[in-house]
Amino acid sequence: xxxxxxxxxxxxxxxxxxxxxxxxxxxxxxxxxxxxxxxxxxxxxxxxxxxxxxxxxxxxxxxxxxxxxxxxxxxxxxxxxxxxxxxxxxxxxxxxxxxxxxxxxxxxxxxxxxxxxxxxxxxxxxxxxxxxxxxxxxxxxxxxxxxxxxxxxxxxxxxxxxxxxxxxxxxxxxxxxxxxxxxxxxxxxxxxxxxxxxxxxxxxxxxxxxxx
Ligand code: TMP
Numbered sequence: 524x525x526x527x528x529x530x531x532x533x534x535x536x537x538x539x540x541x542x543x544x545x546x547x548x549x550x551x552x553x554x555x556x557x558x559x560x561x562x563x564x565x566x567x568x569x570x571x572x573x574x575x576x577x578x579x580x581x582x583x584x585x586x587x588x589x590x591x592x593x594x595x596x597x598x599x600x601x602x603x604x605x606x607x608x609x610x611x612x613x614x615x616x617x618x619x620x621x622x623x624x625x626x627x628x629x630x631x632x633x634x635x636x637x638x639x640x641x642x643x644x645x646x647x648x649x650x651x652x653x654x655x656x657x658x659x660x661x662x663x664x665x666x667x668x669x670x671x672x673x674x675x676x677x678x679x680x681x682x683x684x685x686x687x688x689x690x691x692x693x694x695x696x697x698x699x700x701x702x703x704x705x706x707x708x709x710x711x712x713x714x715x716x717x718x719x720x721x722x723x724x725x726x727x728x729x730x731x732x733x734x735x
Contacts, residue, residue: 526611526612526613527613527726527727528610528611528613528725528726528730529559529560529609529610529612529613529614529615529616529722529725530610530615530616530651530652530718530721530722530724530725531606531610531615531616531618531648531649531650531651531652531725531730532549532615532616532617532618532650532651532652532654532718532721532722533618533620533621533623533650533652533653533654534546534549534617534618534619534620534653534654534656534714535620535621535623535624535627535653535654535655535656535687536654536655536656536657536658536687536701536703537656537657537658537660537663537680537683537684537687538663538669538675538680539658539663539666539667540656540657540658540663540703541656541703541707541710542619542620542656543564543619544707545656545707545710545711545714546562546564546617546618546619547562548707548711548714549617549711549714549715549718550562550617552711552715553615553617553718553722556719558615558722559612559613559614559615560614560615560616560617561609561614561615561616561617562616562617562618562619563602563606563616563617563618563619564618564619564620565595565598565599565602565618565619565620565621565624565625566580566595566598566620567598567602570598570601570602572594572597572598572601573598575594576591576594576595576598579591579594579673580672580673580674581672581673582671582672582673588629588632588634588635591629592625592629592635592640592643593643595625595629596622596625596643596644597643599621599622599625599644599647600647603647603648606648607648607730610648610730615718615722615725617718618650621647621650621653622641622644622647622733622734623653623687623690625640625644626640626641626644626686626690627683627684627686627687627690628674628683628686630686631679631682631683631685631686637686637689637690641734644733644734645732645733645734645735646732646733646734646735647732647733648730648731648732648733649696649730649731649732649733650696650697650733651697651721651724651725651728652697652699652717652718652721653696653697653698653699654698654699654700654701654714654717655687655691655698655699655700655701656701656703656710657700657701657702657703658703658704659704660677660680660681660684662704663680664677695734696733697721699717701713701714701717
């Protein structure tokens with residue numbers, strides 16, 4: 524009998540919603556419950572493509588908008604063999620941002636349709652669960668200033684949020700909205716409950732293909 528696969532769990536959300544903190548806490552909780560788990564994040568800035576993206580985000584270089592969109596997608600595709608291998612080994616992957624950030628951020632720029640932005644990521648491993656950490660802009664503002672990287676302005680983040688809202692209407696993806704205004708433990712409890720359900724279910728279902 525084939526061994527049971529791990530689940531692909533993604534956290535998305537507006538800036539300062541606490542995605543990274545919650546990814547780490549979820550991995551720790553899964554490990555403590557005896558389920559193998561690892562964290563990944565996109566962009567993965569460690570690869571050659573990731574370094575081009577990182578320089579762009581840090582405003583050390585300029586890239587044409589379509590080009591950078593395709594680089595973000597390529598950065599996911601280059602990690603697909605590693606992701607599939609780990610999932611097959613029974614490791615649950617907790618991923619900080621995925622194709623949904625890719626589409627939301629580029630389509631918030633003028634002249635880009637959601638459709639065009641989704642194409643390059645079509646067929647990626649499909650997450651078993653995508654949790655959107657929802658935090659209204661006023662509450663996000665209380666958590667401190669924006670950083671200095673590209674995209675870190677309130678006007679752009681508002682446009683990105685609207686694009687996420689559109690993406691969440693797609694019922695082919697297992698979206699769960701999490702109230703990120705709760706305290707860290709409250710958010711974690713919600714995330715852990717949803718994740719344990721899909722980790723158990725994913726064991727017996729094949730990995731899907733995103734947007735296909
Ligand atoms: P982070 O490393 O702090 O999560 O920031 C990455 C930035 O890149 C963030 O502003 C979101 C943006 N982004 C895209 O524009 N496209 C993508 O595909 C991904 C994964 C992130």
